[in-house]
């Protein structure tokens with residue numbers, strides 16, 4: 090019979106796999122008034138806060154199709170609220186695109202979405218955001234957002 094793991098082993102096991110599996114997608118689709126119809130594409134996996142992805146490809150996609158709505162990523166070990174880095178990243182993208190973008194996060198407390206209107210935005214929470222099969226995400230802005 091195997092010996093039960095030590096407290097140290099348990100702590101390491103909890104940290105290791107989760108900390109390395111933040112996921113990231115680009116959201117494309119269209120916006121009609123307060124409703125955002127998005128589809129997630131181009132999944133990337135990386136370490137939290139350093140999820141690497143092809144920024145140039147994102148800009149090229151927007152230039153070609155004008156359908157980039159924002160980004161979806163996971164917080165495997167924290168709540169679905171934008172981190173400091175998320176704020177910086179979203180402001181930079183909003184500035185680069187010259188249009189509002191969505192930051193959707195899947196956290197330990199579920200799914201949440203934030204609208205970044207410009208490069209000074211702190212992220213306005215969406216009224217509701219829901220995930221559907223085949224990578225479809227629908228977000229609804231709150232009144233007066």
Ligand SMILES: [Zn+2]
Nearest residue numbers: 164171172175
């Ligand atoms: Zn984040």
